[in-house]
């Protein structure tokens with residue numbers, strides 16, 4: 180690569196943001212590691228749409244590490260947030276826990292984990308590991324209950340009139356509640372674009388829609404020491420003694436010293452900027468729902484500057500990531516597509532590529548339907564260009580970010596056979612290993628597979644895709660017996676074409692060989708040379724008609740997997756039996 184090419188590579192969005200973040204970090208905190216941050220709420224299964232909250236900072240942090248600069252990627256788990264609602268599929272008796280911190284709610288029935296929060300964190304952490312994403316996980320429960328934020332909480336309480344005045348500007352503007360949901364951005368973890376019931380849930384103190392500062396405004400809410408819920412109202416606070424008195428909807432009333440009390444938290448709109456200041460966050464993007472006027476990112480920017488005396492992180496908005504064509508999921512699994520579901524059908528480098536190749540402000544869909552074949556075709560085409568050094572610089576950069584990190588290359592499939600072929604083979608063999616190995620070796624007889632492991636993990640993904648995303652009417656079922664009725668109704672011309680095809684199967688028994696042979700038979704029947712390039716409309720029609728006949732005889736439908744793959748999967752003997 181020449182210097183000028185290297186310059187162009189630097190221009191991808193990840194590099195540009197990394198330049199900005201590194202420069203800003205050197206200005207704000209010279210000599211300290213760069214801090215990038217993400218936030219997620221383990222309030223339920225973590226929606227695949229929320230992966231962008233992690234991927235954008237990850238790609239930037241990874242670019243910074245590739246430059247040899249120390250960089251932390253914090254993943255703040257908002258596990259000290261209240262349990263808001265019982266998701267579908269969970270015992271309705273869990274409603275008694277609404278209002279408790281997520282770490283104090285028992286895990287769903289049958290879980291091996293100690294709490295609701297741990298249960299939903301675990302699969303996400305596994306997915307991040309598989310994606311090659313290294314984060315510093317921070318439990319907000321651990322932070323708050325250990326007293327780590329003691330000084331920040333006392334400070335926020337002293338500054339409550341100031342905080343309230345800042346919040347009041349936005350309340351009069353938009354009447355947005357101060358607790359519009361946990362960090363994490365993008366779609367909330369319990370469904371796309373749901374900031375849902377936050378305004379209802381957060382009750383009293385911090386939702387007072389005041390035109391003027393409210394003397395009863397307190398940015399801190401204790402969890403009740405009796406019922407553990409946050410249905411509390413602070414009734415008084417003494418700055419000198421730090422004595423705080425609260426009442427709870429359960430009837431409990433208590434006075435605690437905030438200088439010692441560790442069972443409560445700052446309201447979200449104050450919590451987020453406090454943490455920016457506490458951690459020295461330089462880069463934290465957020466979803467479109469956090470960036471409107473009066474939203475937590477905008478208000479947080481005011482608070483962190485005016486009250487906490489720090490600067491807001493660089494925080495570009497990232498657009499929505501949709502999911503298309505996913506088969507309906509059982510509600511016992513939360514009815515929500517998760518990163519683990521995507522990784523079951525798409526290899527980690529491809530999933531990374533979807534994020535790396537698009538700027539954060541561009542939205543896109545992750546395909547669970549037939550589009551997945553096109554995605555894989557595009558990826559394989561790019562891989563070939565990278566291999567023969569013809570990839571464009573931007574594409575090459577995205578490919579590099581997809582296939583590895585500063586820590587090294589991600590695992591890949593040694594023999595990356597076309598996904599659509601693997602899916603067809605898995606479909607027809609129903610995952611039968613011996614049959615699959617035979618068919619995959621027949622694809623290119625000069626380079627047979629030593630074992631199925633050479634085709635994995637891509638083969639496993641394609642097999643899972645067939646089993647989980649294809650409906651029964653989309654599955655291919657090879658006929659057990661010849662369709663004698665159809666065979667006896669054939670014209671002489673059709674019969675002759677079939678005989679010609681069958682006679683040449685053995686000689687052309689490979690993916691490439693059968694591909695040319697199935698097209699050649701109608702050419703020969705039309706009196707053309709088998710290698711003739713020009714396709715007249717008449718020839719196209721004849722080929723189409725011939726292929727439909729083959730599909731009907733082999734699988735009883737008009738269409739199906741590509742014919743060469745289908746023939747290889749059916750096998751030579753059975754193909755002869757069904758076609759002759």
Ligand SMILES: [Zn+2]
Nearest residue numbers: 403406427429
């Ligand atoms: Zn209570």
